[in-house]
Amino acid sequence: MDFALSDEQRMILDYGDQLAKTYDREYWLAKAEKHEFPMEMWRQAGEDGFIGVMVPEEYGGAGLGMMELCLLMEGLANNGVPLLFLVVTSAMSLGYLAEYGTEEQKRKYLPDACTGKKNFCFAITEANAGSNSMKIQSIAKPVGNDRFLLNGSKTFITGADVADYGLVVTRTTPFAEAASKTDGFTLFIVDMNAKGVEKQPIDISIKAPEMQFQLFFDDVELTQDDVIGEVDKGFDILFDTLNPERIMVAAMGIGLGRYAIDQAVEYTRDRVVFDVPIGSHQGLQHPLAAAKTEIEMASLMTHKAAWAFDQGQPAGEYSNMAKYFGAEAAIHAVDAAVQCFGGNAFTKDYGIFDIYPLVRLLRTAPINREIILSYIGQHVMGMPRSY
Numbered sequence: 001m002d003f004a005l006s007d008e009q010r011m012i013l014d015y016g017d018q019l020a021k022t023y024d025r026e027y028w029l030a031k032a033e034k035h036e037f038p039m040e041m042w043r044q045a046g047e048d049g050f051i052g053v054m055v056p057e058e059y060g061g062a063g064l065g066m067m068e069l070c071l072l073m074e075g076l077a078n079n080g081v082p083l084l085f086l087v088v089t090s091a092m093s094l095g096y097l098a099e100y101g102t103e104e105q106k107r108k109y110l111p112d113a114c115t116g117k118k119n120f121c122f123a124i125t126e127a128n129a130g131s132n133s134m135k136i137q138s139i140a141k142p143v144g145n146d147r148f149l150l151n152g153s154k155t156f157i158t159g160a161d162v163a164d165y166g167l168v169v170t171r172t173t174p175f176a177e178a179a180s181k182t183d184g185f186t187l188f189i190v191d192m193n194a195k196g197v198e199k200q201p202i203d204i205s206i207k208a209p210e211m212q213f214q215l216f217f218d219d220v221e222l223t224q225d226d227v228i229g230e231v232d233k234g235f236d237i238l239f240d241t242l243n244p245e246r247i248m249v250a251a252m253g254i255g256l257g258r259y260a261i262d263q264a265v266e267y268t269r270d271r272v273v274f275d276v277p278i279g280s281h282q283g284l285q286h287p288l289a290a291a292k293t294e295i296e297m298a299s300l301m302t303h304k305a306a307w308a309f310d311q312g313q314p315a316g317e318y319s320n321m322a323k324y325f326g327a328e329a330a331i332h333a334v335d336a337a338v339q340c341f342g343g344n345a346f347t348k349d350y351g352i353f354d355i356y357p358l359v360r361l362l363r364t365a366p367i368n369r370e371i372i373l374s375y376i377g378q379h380v381m382g383m384p385r386s387y
């Protein structure tokens, strides 16, 4: 067993670190304040070949794996610069396309997506279905031989404003008529500027550059060329590839946790009350040390999940555990850091409290803690289904 990173993996971690120093936390916060997408940074990552880390080289990517994409996220988030769009685009959309797209789709979409010239968002969530994706109601009704008309809506779709295309999960057979509850789903590539697509921003109380949107589809015309995989069989590939999302979210939480701990360690060395640096008080030191331990343990599980995914082994168990613990460890870490800063934690100058909403989000989205624990209870431990 070898826990060391290869030279190439170390280089990717360092690249993330460097990119986050060029486009640093100050840059990220300025963008976050205005909810303005960090396009210069995104394009830079694309030009340097890092958006398509997992895309084969013949389609413009780097031909690397989940571990490398995960390390890129860690390198960025370690500096307090999480790039949420890497989850939505690089791990989710481009991953699906590279794995399940037709040759024509891969040639058409991937090269420009890898450079950041064309962007993808990923849309599954619907207001009425929530965590129960089986109950989504948007539907692309087959019309004639190879056409479909898409109707319905999606909610909380990250980066829909800067996306040229959306990977949209929709029904092609209504729930009531499907052979089983997982049957009747299809994944489509939808042109976000097509007739019948409308976007409405959602106001979110989280400091992040990426915006969230409601999408409305009104008779959007699609063809067989827009289908990824097989009509009605989208669920099989969908659940195969949600693991990268879990791994990336864990990596983001881990990086942000490390960033918060680093800031707190520095602050508690310098801040003196009652004649000694506050870091010497175990009341602050131990929660930070415990948080550091949790973060590094979460990192181990996240790397194990990425490794299993890259080996083509079942990665659901490790990915779900990594997502659960990555989010929890990040919340604990930021909470411990906030305590160290006292009142200063809540000032804009120090910006520590700003990290909290983002890591707290990770417990809920893109998949909530309870669904993750149910997965572990049922699929890993063999306990009875709870829903």
Ligand SMILES: Cc1cc2nc3c(=O)[nH]c(=O)nc-3n(C[C@H](O)[C@H](O)[C@H](O)COP(=O)(O)OP(=O)(O)OC[C@H]3O[C@@H](n4cnc5c(N)ncnc54)[C@H](O)[C@@H]3O)c2cc1C
Binding pocket: 088, 122, 123, 124, 125, 127, 129, 130, 131, 132, 155, 156, 157, 158, 204, 212, 361, 364, 365, 366, 367, 368, 369, 370, 371, 374, 387
């Ligand atoms: C900032 C942000 C970005 C997002 N980006 C995207 C995106 O790009 N694309 C996309 O498709 N979606 C996106 N989402 C949606 C996200 O995936 C959902 O919000 C999330 O899956 C939870 O669904 P819900 O909000 O409908 O919560 P609900 O399903 O209403 O659940 C509410 C709460 O109930 C509990 N709960 C639900 N079911 C169970 C159960 N079976 N057992 C125990 N407890 C349960 C959970 O604690 C959950 O937090 C985003 C959301 C946010 C906030």
